Amino acid sequence: MFPVERKNRRIMIISFLAASLVLYLCPLLLQQPFAAAQLRRGFYSGVCPEAQHVVRETVRRAMARDPRSAASVMRLQFHDCFVNGCDASLLLDDTPSMLGEKLSLSNINSLRSYEVIDEAKEAVERACPGIVSCADIIIMAARDAVVLSGGPKWEVKLGRKDSLSASQEASDEIMPSPRANxxxxxxxxxxxxxxxxxxxxxxxxxxxxxxxxxxxxxxxxxxxxxxxxxxxxxxxxxxxxxxxxxxxxxxxxxxxxxxxxxxxxxxxxxxxxxxxxxxxxxxxxxxxxxxxxxxxxxxxxxxxxxxxxxxxxxxxxGDLQVQQPGEIRKNCREVNKQSERMDRMRTRF
The missing domain is CATH 1.10.420.10 (Peroxidase, domain 2)
Incomplete structure (x- = not known):
């Protein structure tokens, strides 16, 4: 075998082993703690520049249908971020193995307008699938609800991931009562x-x-x-x-x-x-x-x-974060299936 052929063969073997190692490590990586995301303004400007406009128009339509939705959407940021950081854990529905936060003492029969975030997520997914997190949509929508109600304008920092779980217990423990002093x-x-x-x-x-x-x-x-x-x-x-x-x-x-x-x-x-x-x-x-x-x-x-x-x-x-695994959910109400998560990890590598 000529030297060049041997060299090419070694390169092919190394590449194959590297690819195999990545596929082997993907499930392990998903189980390890992730560093908190580095948030910044203009995070989606290069990959989904229409995201903020899409969210704002969704909030505008919701307010036209029901003026109360502005306050309801804004409150979602408070009730999400105080509980284990701004990670859209609030939006997860209960599962057989997890009690979510929607039925916590401070949220049940109180929080509304989850469907506005659903609508915004669906519209953003059509524009740029798999890019914008539900956690960031909450932050954008809360800002837009304030602005559209006559309040101040500001540029939000983005780049959050969506959590893989929620905690009704944590919500009950943290969120204040209307009786609070x-x-x-x-x-x-x-x-x-x-x-x-x-x-x-x-x-x-x-x-x-x-x-x-x-x-x-x-x-x-x-x-x-x-x-x-x-x-x-x-x-x-x-x-x-x-x-x-x-x-x-x-x-x-x-x-x-x-x-x-x-x-x-x-x-x-x-x-x-x-x-x-x-x-x-x-x-x-x-x-x-x-x-x-x-x-x-x-x-x-x-x-x-x-x-x-x-x-x-x-x-x-909005800067409140904890170190934990995260993803970009396709549906804000549920975590991605394991197969979908693996596909996205492979795409990154």
């Missing part, structure tokens, strides 16, 4: 390196949306087990809520979280100063802690300051 909220946000200003600004997400009577009846009739209403409530506002949410009434009846529930503005903070916060977890920011009260007062008179702090808080919230 300011001190517990400050402590929760500190766990995620979020400041008091971040807490108050992000609570301003309640500038849009509705709340259920179920979440406030204790404030109206039995605050802290006293058998009396919350003393930190304007009497005229309490009378209005008494009419909306009578004793033994329908807990699913809804009221505006502030006086302008479809417009993203600083009315929420003005209402807190006037003791007209709908939820206890909102009013406590003004009535329950001097640290948060000062920020509420500042935002109530300076909408630009609120908008700036809100954007900063949303970016920080």
């Amino acid at each position: 300011a001190s517990s909220l400050v402590h929760l946000f500190e766990r995620f390196n979020l400041s008091i200003t971040d807490l108050v600004a992000l609570s301003g997400s309640h500038s849009i949306g509705m709340g259920r009577c179920f979440s406030i009846v204790f404030r109206l009739y039995n605050q802290s087990g006293t058998g009396r209403p919350d003393p930190h409530m304007d009497p005229r506002y309490r009378f209005k809520l008494d009419q909306l949410c009578p004793v033994n009434g329908d807990g699913n009846v809804t009221g505006g979280l502030d006086a302008t529930p479809t417009k993203f503005d600083n009315q929420y903070f003005k209402d807190l100063v006037r003791r007209r916060g709908f939820l206890n977890s909102d009013q406590t920011l003004y009535s329950g802690d001097g640290r948060t009260r000062e920020v509420v007062k500042r935002f109530s008179v300076n909408q630009d300051a609120f908008f700036t702090a809100f954007v900063e808080g949303m970016v920080k919230l």
Whole structure:
């Protein structure tokens, strides 16, 4: 055999062995911890430049059908990112071997508009299949819901992967109750390196949306087990809520979280100063802690300051990640089949 032929043969053998090794390692790699994704602005500009436009138009259509969907879509980022990072675990349906997060205490009969993310995902998959994660779609859609409601604009960082599992237990343990007081909220946000200003600004997400009577009846009739209403409530506002949410009434009846529930503005903070916060977890920011009260007062008179702090808080919230395996789901409600995952791994190699 000539030297050149021997050399070519060695190259072929090495290439074959390398390819075999990659195929052997793929299942093992999928079981190993992955480093958290490096998020950046413009992540999809070269591979799916239409992604953000497609998501925004989906949110716009959803809001035209139901104005409440703006607040519902925005809330998905909060409820996803606080539980093991921004990984779309929230969107996974239950399976025989996994209890997902949709039926956790803070989400059941509360979170809505999962179908808006489904619609956005389907549209993005048609434009550029297998590229954009459900986790990133949540982040884009939340931003768009704010912008389309009259709130501030910002450029989101992207590049997240979708988780392979969800945890109802983690959601129950982390997400705050509508009964939460300011001190517990400050402590929760500190766990995620979020400041008091971040807490108050992000609570301003309640500038849009509705709340259920179920979440406030204790404030109206039995605050802290006293058998009396919350003393930190304007009497005229309490009378209005008494009419909306009578004793033994329908807990699913809804009221505006502030006086302008479809417009993203600083009315929420003005209402807190006037003791007209709908939820206890909102009013406590003004009535329950001097640290948060000062920020509420500042935002109530300076909408630009609120908008700036809100954007900063949303970016920080979107940065929350944990090191875990991930993928780009084809369907936001379920993980990809093992065969599909293997095919994508082979394509990368």
